[in-house]
Amino acid sequence: MSNKMHIKMTVNGKAEEFLAEPRELLIYTLRERLNVTGPHIGCETSHCGACTVTLNGKSVKACTLFVAQADGAELTTIEGLGTPDSLHVLQEAFREHHGLQCGYCTPGMITRASKLLEENPTPTEEEVRFGMAGNMCRCTGYQNIVKSILAAAAEMNAAKEAAQ
Amino acid sequence: MKDLNEEQQERAAGLKGLGCSRKRVEDARFTQGKGNYVDDIKMPGMLHGDFVRSPYAHARVKSINTDAAMALDGVVAVLTAKDLEPLSLHWMPTLAGDKQMVLADGKVLFQGQEVAFVVARDRFIAADAVELVEVEYEELPVIVNPFEALQSDVVLREDLAGQTEGAHGPRKHHNHIFTWEVGEKDATEQVLGDAEVVAEETVYYHRTHPCPLETCGAVASMDKVNGKLTVWGTFQAPHVVRTVASLLSGIEEHNIRVVSPDIGGGFGNKVGVYPGYVCAIVASIVTGVPVKWIEDRMENLMSTAFARDYWMTGKISATKEGKITGLHCHVTADHGAFDACADPTKFPAGFMNICTGSYDIPTAYLAVDGVYTNKAPGGVSYRCSFRVTEAAYFIERMIEVLAIELNMDAAELRRINFIKKEQFPYQSALGWEYDSGDYHTAWDKALKAVDYEGLRKEQADRVEAFKRGETRKLMGVGLSFFTEIVGAGPVKNCDILGMGMFDSCEIRIHPTGSAIARLGTISQGQGHATTFAQILASEIGISADSITIEEGDTDTAPYGLGTYGSRSTPVAGAATALAGRKIRAKAQMIAAYLLEVHDNDLEWDVDRFVVKGAPERFKTMKEIAYAAYNQAIPGVEPGLEAVSYYDPPNMTYPFGAYVCVMDIDVDTGVQEIRKFYALDDCGTRINPMIIEGQVHGGLTEALAVALGQEIAYDDMGNVKTGTFMDFFLPTAWEVPNYITDHTVTPSPHHPIGAKGVGESPHVGGVPCFSNAVNDAFRAFGLRHTHMPHDHWRIWQTANRLGLHD
Numbered sequence A: 001m002s003n004k005m006h007i008k009m010t011v012n013g014k015a016e017e018f019l020a021e022p023r024e025l026l027i028y029t030l031r032e033r034l035n036v037t038g039p040h041i042g043c044e045t046s047h048c049g050a051c052t053v054t055l056n057g058k059s060v061k062a063c064t065l066f067v068a069q070a071d072g073a074e075l076t077t078i079e080g081l082g083t084p085d086s087l088h089v090l091q092e093a094f095r096e097h098h099g100l101q102c103g104y105c106t107p108g109m110i111t112r113a114s115k116l117l118e119e120n121p122t123p124t125e126e127e128v129r130f131g132m133a134g135n136m137c138r139c140t141g142y143q144n145i146v147k148s149i150l151a152a153a154a155e156m157n158a159a160k161e162a163a164q
Numbered sequence B: 001m002k003d004l005n006e007e008q009q010e011r012a013a014g015l016k017g018l019g020c021s022r023k024r025v026e027d028a029r030f031t032q033g034k035g036n037y038v039d040d041i042k043m044p045g046m047l048h049g050d051f052v053r054s055p056y057a058h059a060r061v062k063s064i065n066t067d068a069a070m071a072l073d074g075v076v077a078v079l080t081a082k083d084l085e086p087l088s089l090h091w092m093p094t095l096a097g098d099k100q101m102v103l104a105d106g107k108v109l110f111q112g113q114e115v116a117f118v119v120a121r122d123r124f125i126a127a128d129a130v131e132l133v134e135v136e137y138e139e140l141p142v143i144v145n146p147f148e149a150l151q152s153d154v155v156l157r158e159d160l161a162g163q164t165e166g167a168h169g170p171r172k173h174h175n176h177i178f179t180w181e182v183g184e185k186d187a188t189e190q191v192l193g194d195a196e197v198v199a200e201e202t203v204y205y206h207r208t209h210p211c212p213l214e215t216c217g218a219v220a221s222m223d224k225v226n227g228k229l230t231v232w233g234t235f236q237a238p239h240v241v242r243t244v245a246s247l248l249s250g251i252e253e254h255n256i257r258v259v260s261p262d263i264g265g266g267f268g269n270k271v272g273v274y275p276g277y278v279c280a281i282v283a284s285i286v287t288g289v290p291v292k293w294i295e296d297r298m299e300n301l302m303s304t305a306f307a308r309d310y311w312m313t314g315k316i317s318a319t320k321e322g323k324i325t326g327l328h329c330h331v332t333a334d335h336g337a338f339d340a341c342a343d344p345t346k347f348p349a350g351f352m353n354i355c356t357g358s359y360d361i362p363t364a365y366l367a368v369d370g371v372y373t374n375k376a377p378g379g380v381s382y383r384c385s386f387r388v389t390e391a392a393y394f395i396e397r398m399i400e401v402l403a404i405e406l407n408m409d410a411a412e413l414r415r416i417n418f419i420k421k422e423q424f425p426y427q428s429a430l431g432w433e434y435d436s437g438d439y440h441t442a443w444d445k446a447l448k449a450v451d452y453e454g455l456r457k458e459q460a461d462r463v464e465a466f467k468r469g470e471t472r473k474l475m476g477v478g479l480s481f482f483t484e485i486v487g488a489g490p491v492k493n494c495d496i497l498g499m500g501m502f503d504s505c506e507i508r509i510h511p512t513g514s515a516i517a518r519l520g521t522i523s524q525g526q527g528h529a530t531t532f533a534q535i536l537a538s539e540i541g542i543s544a545d546s547i548t549i550e551e552g553d554t555d556t557a558p559y560g561l562g563t564y565g566s567r568s569t570p571v572a573g574a575a576t577a578l579a580g581r582k583i584r585a586k587a588q589m590i591a592a593y594l595l596e597v598h599d600n601d602l603e604w605d606v607d608r609f610v611v612k613g614a615p616e617r618f619k620t621m622k623e624i625a626y627a628a629y630n631q632a633i634p635g636v637e638p639g640l641e642a643v644s645y646y647d648p649p650n651m652t653y654p655f656g657a658y659v660c661v662m663d664i665d666v667d668t669g670v671q672e673i674r675k676f677y678a679l680d681d682c683g684t685r686i687n688p689m690i691i692e693g694q695v696h697g698g699l700t701e702a703l704a705v706a707l708g709q710e711i712a713y714d715d716m717g718n719v720k721t722g723t724f725m726d727f728f729l730p731t732a733w734e735v736p737n738y739i740t741d742h743t744v745t746p747s748p749h750h751p752i753g754a755k756g757v758g759e760s761p762h763v764g765g766v767p768c769f770s771n772a773v774n775d776a777f778r779a780f781g782l783r784h785t786h787m788p789h790d791h792w793r794i795w796q797t798a799n800r801l802g803l804h805d
C-alpha cells in the first residue's frame, strides 16, 4: 500500500527493516511483526508500563508511540538485557527476592529498573519508588520489587568496586 | 512427626519441602520475557476479533447494518445475535443460574455491552471495521440504583417478564433476582428488641473490579479435519470452560481441549465465561481458521467481572459490658444486567453468611436481595472467597460502630467476643463449622507488636494538639480481625453448574526418580509450580527440584474446578498430598520386596524406607522408582503412578489480625500510612517467601479498594472509571512497606494442615484501612463513612464535621 513507510531500527542489537503503516503502534511492531513478545500490553494509555522498552537510551512506553517515531532508533527490550547463561543482575535479583508473581509486569519492570540504575546507580528506597512509579504491578505490592532493585544496585556497585 | 536427627534434617532440607522458602521455578521464563500468555499465541492464518459495544446503558437495538464494515478490505465476518441464534448461542447460561446475552438481542442493558463481533485480518482492520458498523438505538430509561430498580415500572429483563420464580426461589418484582435467607429471623429480632444496646449502620461496599494487569482473552481454533476444537484463554477454571463449551456448542467434550497458558493475574476476573470467548469460538467454527480475541483495558473495566456493589444494613446488639448477643444483616445486592456471579450454586450470595466474623454471636439472621440494574454483570470474588470480603468488611465496621455506641475500646470489644480456642470446631449461628483457631493469641501478639496502648495514647495527644491548633493532622488506628472461609468445597453442598467442587492431582514417578504431577487448578501468579512440588517433596522424598508441576491443559490434567477462592492449597494441595501417600504406599511394597522383609517391618525416613531396628538396611525413593519399572515384582503392577480426587470434608478457616496506623491531613484529605502490621494464620506454611509475597499483594489490592478504587457510573449509566486515569491502581510511590507476622494453627481436617492464604490480606486489609480512616475522626463524632476513602471524600468528611471552621 502506498501509505506505508520504510522503517529501520535496531532491536536488541539486531538490524530490522520493513514497511509499515505509520499509525502502527510500536508495541505491535515489536510483538506482532518482530515476535519480540517480552513487552506486554496492560492498558495502551501509558499508565501501566507493561510495554516499557528502552529507546535511544530512554525508558518509553511502546503502546503510545507510533512506529514512525521509532524510525532509525535503537531499542532494547527485556530480551536484550541478559541471556539464559548470563542473566542481568536485575533478572537474578527479582528471582532471589520474589519480585514477581504472575510475571506480566516483570519485563517492563526490569527494563525500566535497568534504566533507572543507569540514571542513578545508588538510589535510595524513595528514589526507587519514585523512579518506578510509571510501572504498575497488581500482584506483588511492590515491596519485593523495590527490594530486588535495591539489592541489584548494591550488587552492581560492589562488582564495580571490585573491578577497580 | 518425630524429631529428626542432624543427618535426617540435612536430607530433609535437600528435598526443599514444606516450610522452605524455595525460590520460584516460574521466574526464569518471566524474568527473561519468555512467559507464554494468551496474547503471545500466534497461529498461521489467525484472524482477530473485536466488539462493537453499546454506548448506551439501556436502549432498544432497532437495526444493525454491517455492509460498510464487510466492505472493508481484510474484514472476514461480522457476527450479530441473528447469526448466533440458529446455533442457540445468542444467549448463554451464567454460572449463577441466570442467562446472559452473548450479543445484543433486541436491546442492550449496560454501557459497553457486546453488540456485534467483527473478525478481520489484523487488529487494526478489526478496530476500523468496528467503527463502520452502524447500529440504530432507541434510548430507554436507565436505572443504576438498585433501590430505585425495585420501585421502578421499567422492566429491565424483558426476557424474564412474568417469571415469578428464579433460579434461587421467588422473585418479588420484575427487577428482583432472588432473596436468600440464613439464620433465625424471629429469634434475632427478639434478641435485638430485648437488648441493652443496639448499634445500627448501613455500610455500602462500592462496586470495583479485580483488574489483573493482563486483560481477558482467548484464541479459538476449530480443526475441521479432526473435528477438534482447541481454546487457549485466560481461564481460572479451564475444565469448567471445557464442559460449558461442550454443553453450549454440542461438540463432544473429548473433542474440546481447553488450555490456560501463563495467566497475568486473575483475582476473580478470569473465572467467568464471557461473550468474547464464545464469539471467538463461533468465529473459528464459521471461518475455519483460528480467531483471537483480546479485550482492551477499557473493555475489561466496563464489561467483564465487576466485584462487590453490596448495600449492607446491619444491627448488632450487646450487653452494656459489650458481650454481643445478636446480629441482623440485610443486603441489597446490585448484580447489574445479568446475574453472572461465579458462586457455588447453593450460595447465590456466596459465603456472605460468614458475616458473624470471628465472634461468638449466638443469634443471627442474614437476608440478601439480588437486584438487576443497567450496569455490567459480574459480582465475582475479587481476591476473596465468594463475598467473604463483603462479610468481613460488614462485621468489622459493625464492631467499630458498636464500640462507639458502647464508648468502648474497639480492640477490647473484639477480645471479649472472640470465639475461644476451646470452642473449635465452632458452629456459627449462620451455619458454618469453623475448623480451628486461636484468635486471642493472635490478637495479643498483634497488639503487642504495634504497642497498641502507646498508639492510643499518641492518638489522644494528637487530638488535643489538634484542638489547640498545633497540628492539622489526625491519626487513625485501624484494626481488623478477620476469619476467612476458603477451600470450596465439599461436594455435598458446593458445586458449580452441577459439578462438585473437588480437585485433583495425578503423579507419575519416572524411572530415574524424578516426577511430574498434574493438577486440576491453574496458577495465575501464585507459584503453584513451586509450592505443589514442595508438598509432594515432603510426602514422597523426592526433591522439589526434581518434580515438574503442570496445570491448565484439559487434555492432560485431571479434572478440577480451578483456582479461585483460595481453593488451590486447601483442595488441590490436599489431593497432592494424598496422591503422594498412594505413591508411598506402593513404594513401601516394592521396598519390602527388595529388602526381603514384610511391609510392616519398614518405616518411612524422609526420603527412604528403612528396616525397623536396622537403619543400615534401606531403599531410597530413587532406588524404589527404578525397581518399579525394571523388576518383575510378584503381585505388584509395574510403574509408579497415582491419582487422587479430593472432596474436602469442610472448608478451611484462615484468620488474621491487622493493624494500620494512618495520618490524615484534614485540609487536603491526604492519608499517609505510617505503619501496617499483618499477622496471618493460614495453618501449615508451605513456602514462607510466597506467603509473604501474597500478603504484600493482597494488602495492596486492599489499599486500592479502600482508598480509591471504584467502578463508578453517572445517572445515565456511563462508566466514569474506564481507564487507569480514573480507576485507581496504586503505584510503588503510594504503597507502604508492610510488616508481616504469623501464628500457626493447622487445619485439623486437611492432610497437611494448610488453610490457604492468597486472599486473606485482601479480606482483612480492606476493613483495616477503612477503619483507620473512620477511627481518625471518631473523636469528632464520626460513626461511619463509606469507602472508597479518596482524598476528596476524606476532605468532605472533615468538612462535614466542622474541622475546617
Ligand code: FES
Pocket (backbone or CB within 6 Å): A040, A041, A042, A043, A044, A045, A046, A047, A048, A049, A050, A051, A052, A061, A062, A063, A064
Ligand atoms: S500498555 Fe503501555 S503503559 Fe500500559
Ligand code: FES
Pocket (backbone or CB within 6 Å): A099, A100, A101, A102, A103, A104, A105, A106, A136, A137, A138, A139, A140, B213, B264, B265, B525
Ligand atoms: S507480577 Fe503480576 S502484575 Fe506484577
